[in-house]
Amino acid sequence: MAGSLLRRALDLVELLANHPRGLPLQTIADTLDIPKSGAHRLLAELAEHAYVVQDAETGRYLLTTKFATLGLKHLSRTGVVDIAQSVLNRLADLSGELARLAVVDYPRLVWVAKAQGARTGLRYDGDMGSEARLSTSSTGIAWLASLTDEEALSLVMRQGLGSPEECGPNAPRTVAALMVLVNEARARGYAWVQDTNTPGAAAMAANIVHPQTGRAIGNLSVAGPSLRLTEAQRDAIAPDLLAAAADLSSVGAFSEYLGALGGRTAVMS
Structure with missing residues (x-):
């Protein structure tokens, strides 16, 4: 009872x-x-x-706000946001777009920190604390790309592909279409989407990897209006994004906490 x-x-x-x-x-x-x-x-x-x-x-x-206060207090005590914020700020300044940190809280992927680089014009912004949709967000696809096909599909089926009303016009409607995006992310080294998660928005994400286990424990993303965050801009930002993710992967205290949080596997309850 x-x-x-x-x-x-x-x-x-x-x-x-x-x-x-x-x-x-x-x-x-x-x-x-x-x-x-x-x-x-x-x-x-x-x-x-x-x-x-x-x-x-x-x-x-x-x-x-008591639940939110507890969550923020917990993250503050772990040091995760403090460690990541300077990296996010730098990535936002370099890209001129929204930079976000998502952490793997298995089997979920949750955005926990951000920095806004856009100073004028259109701004893309997202809610912190929300669960990323794995099949449509660059954050989700980057994480799926780090897993086996079997584990990735198990996580997607748990969450669902999402209805057309919940996603952008280019969202994958089938598992086959999703795996095209996942395999592209594996080949590229980071995920890239346009108008899949949110209409009119593009995003890219690179994984933060635990130095000992090799599992993705979170990732960094850059998102903005698709009219501004074009493929040419993506290619210019990619080296900075990958370098920022590598920086966080090498921080021991950061990896230790997130490794414990996200180190579970699909077979665990």
Whole structure:
């Protein structure tokens, strides 16, 4: 029973995390397929510990910043963002675009830090803490390229290819189309996409590799409007991107933490 209650509480937190404006009690109960009374008890418990609050005007329940604070505190204590930020800042300045760090939190890939290099005109920006779609983002495809075909496809099937409404017009619709992008990334040494993850955006990503295990533990990416981040610009940025990823791969404290976080395999539960 305790495990079941914990699972329900975690499902509730994940649901609210995807709805920053909050949700009514009935919607929460229906979505999680639990009794309204059970949903209310979970919300009351979370509210008692200041993880959830109910909007007095709308009656909707929403997460407080306490979970975000815990996550940021944890990352701060690990030193991951502190170590990576100077590298991100340099890459953003050199590219003139958005530079991001994603870390492997197996079987997920999550963006945790960024630096914006665009000073004028169009800017591409993304939400930190969000899970990367493996089949459409340069970040995801770079990670898939570091894995065996079997493991890569297992991870993609877990997440799904994504519906046309969720992706860009060039998003791969089949496994065969996805593997073309993955194999291109393997041959090139970094991933490159245009209008696959977000309409009107292009991106490139290179893996950060654990020095002992050789597994990708995260990656660095550069993203911007496709009208500006062209193939010619990609080729100019690629050496800086690869050098930045290599720099982070060689940092012991950085690799030690991310290696433990992302060193699991597809056969583990």
